[in-house]
Amino acid sequence: MTDSIQFDSRPNHADANPLVYKVALLGFGTVGSSVARILCERSNIGLRLTHICNRNVVRKKVDWLPPEVVWTESIDDVLSSGADIVVELIGGLHPTEDWVRRALASGKSVVTANKQLIAHCGPELARLARQMNQQIEFGASVAGGVPVISGLHQGLAGDDLFKICGILNGTCNYILTQIESSGVPFTTALREAQKLGFAEADPTEDIDGLDARAKLAILIRVGLHCNVAAASIVAQSISPIDAIDFDYAKQLECTIRQISRAELKGDTLFAAVQPSLVPLTSPLARVERSQNLVMATGVYGGETVFGGHGAGGHPTAVAVVSDILAIVHARQSRTGRAPEVTAKSQPSEKSPALTADFxxxxxxxxxxxxxxxxxxxxxxxxxxxxxxxxxxxxxxxxxxxxxxxxxxxxxxxxxxxxxxxxxxxxxxxxxxxxxxxxxx
Amino acid sequence: MTDSIQFDSRPNHADANPLVYKVALLGFGTVGSSVARILCERSNIGLRLTHICNRNVVRKKVDWLPPEVVWTESIDDVLSSGADIVVELIGGLHPTEDWVRRALASGKSVVTANKQLIAHCGPELARLARQMNQQIEFGASVAGGVPVISGLHQGLAGDDLFKICGILNGTCNYILTQIESSGVPFTTALREAQKLGFAEADPTEDIDGLDARAKLAILIRVGLHCNVAAASIVAQSISPIDAIDFDYAKQLECTIRQISRAELKGDTLFAAVQPSLVPLTSPLARVERSQNLVMATGVYGGETVFGGHGAGGHPTAVAVVSDILAIVHARQSRTGRAPEVTAKSQPSEKSPALTADFxxxxxxxxxxxxxxxxxxxxxxxxxxxxxxxxxxxxxxxxxxxxxxxxxxxxxxxxxxxxxxxxxxxxxxxxxxxxxxxxxx
The missing domain is CATH 3.30.70.260 (ACT domain)
Structure with missing residues (x-):
């Protein structure tokens, strides 16, 4: 709680000493190192990386981070530090669930890209965060760099959404679009995807739709305001799909994608993750390789589409850093500083020469x-x-x-x-x- | 200032009397009445419509709003009322600029769909809002129901955006896609669009790109952090485009759209609104009728796409209500209540039966x-x-x-x-x- 009090009192001396929020990273893999790189390179957004916590930390150390960054293997070093925001990029439930709880309980806000964690106990963690006057944000947990969580939670908050339909797993989409474009059998497409790093050595989570249904459960909660266990959503594997199915689909003016969809009709929530035929005219049909796309439909606003890079270190890191900034803005507004474009944690305004001479x-x-x-x-x-x-x-x-x-x-x-x-x-x-x- | 103090003290008795925020509407045209309808029908989001201010208010009155709503022709009635948030849907600069300033100065937050106002004096109004510890939100001023302002401002805040490219004017897109699909001359397509209400009697603002460049100026400010006068952006009319150009474009595997784009390269900002050839494979080529689409490109996250209904009462009203809710959430977080899914101004969680039996x-x-x-x-x-x-x-x-x-x-x-x-x-x-x- 000491942290929280310090934190809230800072704006009082903000003019003397520009407000900088301290960020600690748990996990220094692909996404973690991308987050560190953005925090390093974008020095004008008011964030400072103070800690990196990882197993075997000596092997992980890089030379492009400031020497002040503390490298540690101990979560306790992070929890007892002055970090304002803890970023969890380890994945899975153990030890992350415990660590995230302890971070919140020690008065730190949390940003996570962990879909399992959020699908499993998101509402509970949100309650704990509220009790501690902190926030937990998870924009990177679904569709990587595509800002669909904030889009549903804020941008479309004014609508009454009843349907969400999307491509949430880049691995499946990569494999399906490879079968589509090269006519190779499923097993060949999977092997290629594994060789290129688009699929894991054990691809079950992706192929069988388990990854996508955890994400769908999160979208259902944020967009349709229903609490559904991921494991209760039907998931069908894409493994039986072969080149011939794309030939048939084409005759029906369709193609095949792994589609995650949920629709609220009265008191029933229809939800499933399945390979599906989608008309060639649908935006879903045009999602290539590892891209993601989400279509949300509301009573008032109709269909809204969010698309972009669903995976990869840098795009996912953008979602993480956006969440960190959202927490900072909420803090600033809490202390009487509205989250406007010119606030300290926003890039300073540029004054370039204007031209139409493309x-x-x-x-x-x-x-x-x-x-x-x-x-x-x-x-x-x-x-x-x-x-x-x-x-x-x-x-x-x-x-x-x-x-x-x-x-x-x-x-x-x-x-x-x-x-x-x-x-x-x-x-x-x-x-x-x-x-x-x-x-x- | 009295309002602001009252406002901030409310959460203390929130449990005894659920927190309701009072909303006043300036302007009761297509968008205004849609906003009123959403506020009426979505009674669970913690907002209450208290005032409607319009000229000739007697002629405007409808029977589907609660009798407590005050109908008035006087802005002073609104400014002296207990309304927390004033929604400006009149358009243009006079008297709106004055009214918005007075609303902010009297301790009310403002939501507006007025692109001219924001392009003209957005930063100034934002400063005034900050001084008064209020907010001004303008998500509906660009691309109607497409949540691109919040997407750039929050969802992609973690990226360093350098390029924005989009279809921001539904009238032009309707006319161009009509020429494309029916092969009619420009003048015929324009007349049809006017007959169907997709184009104004005087279509100059739309056709000549003046509407789109005001929107582009706003996107440049929010996404690229550059302050550019709308009038300084080159705008080229779509009026010379005819069916033959679509034939030629097709031979080049392209189609034609009115494209608003801006790109920051070093110290130069390239910006223009022009009819442009776009490859048939681009998402821009597939934007039909009055739809809008914005593509934002960042150093880290690559290309992100936002698409949907760019105009129309209901979609624009969704953007307005989302902005109202964003202000409410900022208020709640300011008073120590984090803006989480279960907060009072969020729809209550539903518990439907789950099925995959589509x-x-x-x-x-x-x-x-x-x-x-x-x-x-x-x-x-x-x-x-x-x-x-x-x-x-x-x-x-x-x-x-x-x-x-x-x-x-x-x-x-x-x-x-x-x-x-x-x-x-x-x-x-x-x-x-x-x-x-x-x-x-």
């Missing part, structure tokens, strides 16, 4: 009175302007007096194109000024 | 030893189970001993299918158990 490919559509030498005239002006033509396209069968055609340009600065078009638009064969657009 | 179309893939009568045997079992076959598909040229084929089913309960498959899987011609999946 370097891009360009689309130039002409309407001309046809006569010999038009292309030559245009090409000469473009060439003198240092602009390279990529292609010339003309639709057959158009009127000679209003002949449309198209020139695409290789990448160049937009201002060069605008300059060249001033000359071109003055040419006598131009019926209209040239329409130009960037090609993204 | 009613859906089904995909059944068989692998059989071919012999006469297989389809008949399967059809009989399905029919007796009350299940209707939709189609039977067989790829030619497969081995008779391992013959794959497909049956799709009309919509039915999954449990019926599982029951029928128990019988089917026991049949002697089955090489493998049947693979079954829902067709979404």
């Amino acid at each position: 370097v891009t490919r360009h689309y130039l559509r002409f309407l001309v009175k046809d006569r010999p030498g038009i292309i030559a005239a245009l090409a000469t002006i473009l060439d003198k302007s240092g602009i390279n033509i990529d292609s010339v396209l003309q639709k057959p069968g158009c009127q000679k007096s209003h002949l449309p055609f198209l020139i695409t340009l290789e990448e160049c600065r937009t201002s060069l194109v605008v300059q060249a078009l001033k000359q071109i638009n003055a040419l006598d064969f131009m019926v209209h000024p040239c329409l130009h657009m960037p090609i993204l | 009613v859906t179309r089904h995909y059944l893939r068989f692998l059989v030893k071919d012999r006469p009568g297989i389809i008949a045997a399967l059809a009989t079992i399905l029919d007796k189970s009350g299940i209707n076959i939709d189609s039977v598909l067989q790829k030619p040229g497969c081995q008779k001993s391992h013959l794959p084929f497909l049956i799709t089913l009309e919509e039915c309960r999954t449990s019926l299918v599982v029951q029928a498959l128990k019988q089917i899987n026991a049949l002697d011609f089955m090489v493998h158990p049947c693979l079954h999946m829902p067709i979404l």
